Amino acid sequence: MDPASQDINLNSPNKGVNMDHSDNLPDVQAEGAAGNSAHPLPPGLTEEEAEELRIELTKVEEEINTLRQVLSAKERHASELKRKLGLSPLNELKQNITKSWQDVQTSQAYKKTQETLSEAGQKTTAALNTLGTAISRRLGDMRNSPTFKSFEDKVGNLKHKVVGPRGNGDAVSSPTDTTPTQENPPF
Numbered sequence: 001m002d003p004a005s006q007d008i009n010l011n012s013p014n015k016g017v018n019m020d021h022s023d024n025l026p027d028v029q030a031e032g033a034a035g036n037s038a039h040p041l042p043p044g045l046t047e048e049e050a051e052e053l054r055i056e057l058t059k060v061e062e063e064i065n066t067l068r069q070v071l072s073a074k075e076r077h078a079s080e081l082k083r084k085l086g087l088s089p090l091n092e093l094k095q096n097i098t099k100s101w102q103d104v105q106t107s108q109a110y111k112k113t114q115e116t117l118s119e120a121g122q123k124t125t126a127a128l129n130t131l132g133t134a135i136s137r138r139l140g141d142m143r144n145s146p147t148f149k150s151f152e153d154k155v156g157n158l159k160h161k162v163v164g165p166r167g168n169g170d171a172v173s174s175p176t177d178t179t180p181t182q183e184n185p186p187f
């Protein structure tokens with residue numbers, strides 16, 4: 001029985017039954033196939049050996065075509081099963097990405113990088129806390145310095161001259177203004 005004329009679906013109830021596949025795949029002759037007697041024989045090869053090699057090449061090419069047909073049938077069958085299971089290419093892609101991410105997370109390189117970044121973050125936090133404490137202490141020292149006290153006194157005197165003896169937050173009014181200031185102006 002010729003392999004090219006058999007049903008190639010291995011799960012088919014018609015397995016092994018002769019079928020005409022002429023409408024499925026065209027016959028393709030590969031370069032170097034039987035019937036290429038126009039080419040001269042390589043040195044050291046007899047006509048009988050060349051004929052045997054041509055026959056073997058033809059058989060191998062037939063097997064390749066049969067395997068292509070089997071693979072094509074298996075791919076169609078797999079896509080049908082996936083369709084019946086509700087698996088779409090998008091779902092498969094999502095599953096592949098999820099699995100790949102899980103593989104990355106469990107890799108030694110990822111774990112080592114994560115540990116290194118965690119340590120770096122902790123050291124950075126500690127350094128920034130130390131820097132903040134040092135700046136606060138330095139500002140406190142500067143505020144208690146005689147230069148800052150002198151500057152603070154001068155600003156206070158200037159405010160007293162501009163605003164007058166009123167306290168903090170009192171509204172400043174014009175000396176010619178005889179009406180009291182309104183709490184909520186109309187605008």
